[in-house]
Amino acid sequence: MLPAILLIIPIITASLFLFINKRLHSAINLLGSLAAMVTGLYLSVSVFVNGPVSFASGIFYIDILSAFIIVIVSIISFISTLYSLNYMKVEVMHGSIEAGKMKWYYFLLHLFTSTMLLVTIVNNLGVMWVAIEATTLASALLVGFYNKEASLEAAWKYVIICTVGITFALFGIILAYYSSVSVLGQSSNALNWVALQEIAGKLNPRLIKLSFIFILIGFGTKAGLAPMHTWLPDAHSQAPSPVSALLSGVLLNTTLYAILRFHIIANKSVGNGFSSNLLMIFGLISIAIAVPFIILQYDFKRMLAYSSVEHIGIVTFAVGLGGEMGLFGALLHLFNHAMAKSLMFMVAGNITQKYKTKKMARIKGVLEAIPYTGTMLMIGVLAITGMPPFSIFTSEFIIANAGFSQGKIIAGMLFLGLLALIFTGMFYHAAKMAFGEKPLKIQSGETSVTNLAAMTVPLAFILTMGLYVPPYFREVLDQIVLLLRG
């Protein structure tokens, strides 16, 4: 029952917004997302403890990998809805958004959460495809929510490019289905992941190769892998900041999760090397492409978006490296990036509301104007560029170590070199914003308590996970690594 409840809570919450009075918005928003988070965490913990759950005659299947992603989706969705409360109120006050449209914002936000949860809990890879397309559709209007020229352009590019990309993935899934039907015969579970990975050895490797290429390109578009990432900086920078946090922190991960599922099957069917090498190449390209765009960036949120391309590239690269250490690092990095990037987008939200611009050249003296946010900006940027003692340093260190210990010296050097370049670029931009004197017309004054409360959650993870990865967390990751290695 629990998976169904988890799915239904955000849908109910979303539909409530169409009927209720405006004064109840905050309460319903908080209660709904809190309930969803508690259910999600409870479900995940029970999967960690008791093993995989199957539900509704095998349509839903939750194993430890899905549970891990559910943890990320639940936590960040909650943070984002909490942050939305005050952020959107201020946007309405500034006149960027009409007060009457707020119910649509919350409606779409919770619907978006439910589609992401759907991706993680389905067993049938075809339904997973449907769910991933649904995430695009639910978030497209959120990306264009400001209804200005730039945001509409971003929303249009987002929905068109991702839909085309995902159509390629559908081609890959059809090929996988075809090869599965030749083994299993016409049956409704021929696309179920559990069934596919059991018969992976018997699938036609030529078809699975072709299928994986199309799926990697298709879902890779949605996950933000270069060179299919072109929609990402537009969409992530034009969306309202709480939505950007969800897009960068969670949505990319859920799509990457779908690629991981196919990677396991392709690995078993085609043999090691094929899908891993592809992932490594796309990962490195993504990291490399982000470098010039981060160094020469003018827009704060676009810089963060390119940093997402980089980090998705890092995770993909690490999965491609494989081995116990590489996969462990990849999973840890997935989690750490989700936390750090959502914090950064909330920092960006506070700063853009204060300075009323996203242009970094016009933002100065953040530490003076909004001291808490400024501090978080500096911690966040050090964390996201992989400085010790913060969480991302740990996972990047493990990944680099995995590369060198496997004898992939060139890939490892390239990886570290690109990260160093990105560090210089991002740190330079962030330091210029944080220090200096604030412009005279900007009044000092911190944002609201709810905003800071929302930001504290990811901040806590960033600060602690660098020094200490709790043993049970490590154990969960170890088990997922076993699953990924097949």
Place this chain on the structure above:
Amino acid sequence: MSTGNMYSQLIDVLSFVTLAITFSVICSRRLRNVFILLSLQAILLSGITGLVAFVSNIKHIYFAAAITLFVKGFLVPAVLLYTLRKISVINRVESFFSTRLNIVIAIILMIISFYVTEPDLLSQNPLARNSLPIAISLVLLGLFIMISRKKALMQVVGIITMENGLYLMTVSTTYGMPLLVELGMFFDLLVGVIIMGILAYRINKTFDTINTAKLNNLKG
């Protein structure tokens, strides 16, 4: 000639007609005609699906045929026509290329798809003799429509064309996808077209045009 062979030939002919319809989409100059052609194509696809259901005697494929007719043949074109009327845009398609060049590129794409598809790759099903290259032609032509046309709504047409190609492929090679997946795909397509319609409407309101060449402010 056995009856099975006759059916597969009929499916072949109908598949070629669906390809011909996309070809005429590429030659069309009016958006309204394009949407009507899309509706026609969906009706044909529904007919092919019905034939496959009849030959294979699998019941749930009839259901897929009915939904294809309803969603792709009726609802989707209706949404597109409604959007077109709402934005009262000039009815012309407007391509980046001349009509002659469009036709030449389309023919080259079709030749490529017939040339590159290995016929033995999906050879199990005798119904699928020509449908794989036709499906790939539709996907490539759909992509071509998306990048060569200026009007935002034509990009939606390109996506639907690609989807139709893949649908044709699943119907003729694997008797469609599992029903749940197919239902989800129709739902996504319908919602997707509605959302793209809403966005096109807003773009037209803000930019005063749905010419996608004007959507070029975000860079770097």
